[in-house]
Amino acid sequence: MSNLDQIAKLSGFSKATVSRVLNHSPHVSQTTRDTIMKIMEELDYVPNGNAISLSKGQTEQIGMVTEGINEVMLPFLNSFVETASQYGYQTIIYTSGGDPAKELQAFEDMRRKRVDALVISTCVNDLELLSSYGKYGPIVSWQRMERPEIQSVAMNQYEGYMLGLEHVIKQGYRRIANAFGRPTSMNTSGRMQAYQDIVRKYNLPVQPDWSPTGIYSIRQGEQLVRELLLNPGEHPNVILCANDLVAAGVLNEARRMGVKVPEELAVVGFDNTELAHTLGITSIYNPIAAQAQNAFQLILGRLKGTEAAQQQLEFQLVKRATT
């Protein structure tokens, strides 16, 4: 493996000049540039990325921290990776599987300079602790967050959820159930607030078990339907789901139970992923890809000291066959 020093020696110039050629510095004469480039080609030279990272103090790598990648995250991940790579940044995946220690690993990696910044979604560690890593680099969250050290690209969940709620009300449904996500997240509390407000506004019936939290997956959606519809007492006639995965599970299981959708039970998803389209589920369009781009821009801004503006994005309701 050849290195910069060899190029310098062979060309008769100093390391500094070779470095200038590599970095396209204008302070090199064309002749010198040509000479050096020729030698680099002959030796099949490429600079060592680690050496660059070490001396620059930056890796041009950004960590994405999640519990695990699922269908809902897919557009976020793809869009983020794509955007980052346009600017020469690579994306490293950190999945915790719910283990706080593994999650923390990502933050430690930022402290150790292996990544320049982090994007996080739902977190399992104490926020206080995570925020404290803000001093080691930019942290941007996909969830709404009230921490000065952590910027957020999350949208106003209250408004988004309200869109879904008003929609089903307009369709004539009144017995509304909610499959909420992570109970401690700001996203969930925004949605809960919307639900409470709509209940008050329209004086809707409420049952304690109609608003469970911690529902994220297909399987959980399936189970939820069984519980809701097999319980004694009054049943809901519409379920608003934390995301499209849950909605898919709900729809699937309801049909399996012989329940007519949307006549007997309406289903609303969230995020409007490909899955919602495929299954024909009414869903609240969440401009996830745009959020990912925004997340990267925020990071880049912090990294370059050019403070990018927080983009303004909106929810939309996509009506399909389940309402």
Next chain:
Amino acid sequence: MSNLDQIAKLSGFSKATVSRVLNHSPHVSQTTRDTIMKIMEELDYVPNGNAISLSKGQTEQIGMVTEGINEVMLPFLNSFVETASQYGYQTIIYTSGGDPAKELQAFEDMRRKRVDALVISTCVNDLELLSSYGKYGPIVSWQRMERPEIQSVAMNQYEGYMLGLEHVIKQGYRRIANAFGRPTSMNTSGRMQAYQDIVRKYNLPVQPDWSPTGIYSIRQGEQLVRELLLNPGEHPNVILCANDLVAAGVLNEARRMGVKVPEELAVVGFDNTELAHTLGITSIYNPIAAQAQNAFQLILGRLKGTEAAQQQLEFQLVKRATT
């Protein structure tokens, strides 16, 4: 930011000894270890990851190269990331979006020592070219591949596909259509071979447009159904799909067109992802998660010089409502 040198000076020991403490070398007395550890804690010291990578010549990072992450890749990605992290390796995502130059970036990054190894799936560059990067580090492919420089964890697609073919034959279907994937991949040619053999064995009817290639996505699946069923002439009564995404699209569109599944048209997916389960699609179980683990083990083996054995994995057919 404190560094190893400061710890050495403050503790009165040399850098070498401090390094030994960091690396849990047994050649340090307990007293010394304690002293040094205490100082490291006081200064809130952590070693710089880039410096380690530079001097060790390894980053403990593995690149995963794909056109883009989709639902089918999800279990592979998650399983790979999870397994790698157990061994202290991080996973970097490289998505090319079909652009050869972007794909090549990943290989160049290995040359520049930013990643220790690569896992690839479908590739858009010339294989000859990609193989030549084998000298810079291990490359493992998720696709079957006939290159000594690139190991493969792909399974025998011939047998897997045959499983699906024999199944639909047994169910009485004879007009078989295939939505094949990437035309140039070894995976596809294995499946094509299986199809040809079954056609010969059972003397099945064949139409030129019943075996298109290049079908990977939901949308393409949807379109395919329209084409196949609206064409003049004989229509197939079963479609075997390149993956579950395509099967989902096919199923979706067929139902929308009022076609009865499985009476008028059977659908078989591939990979048996969560999606197949949700939609009740018969699918060929492809032990993707296990392949990902295997891929990592192969890489680790090459990296550590301990040659891991290629695991033997099997396909299975999961019958659901679409056949």
Next chain:
DNA sequence: ACTTGACATGTAACGCGTTTCAACATTTAG
């Protein structure tokens, strides 16, 4: 008492670019 070996620790080179500051050469302006 003397050698041998085990253990603890230090020295210095190494991995490889980047960057600041200084120096020198060549134009250009006056």
Next chain:
DNA sequence: CTAAATGTTGAAACGCGTTACATGTCAAGT
């Protein structure tokens, strides 16, 4: 024709651990 400006290039320090090899010490073996 000189002073100032502009353009080239180099020396050396810096970023930070790792590791092969050397040295010193003390206890066990004979």
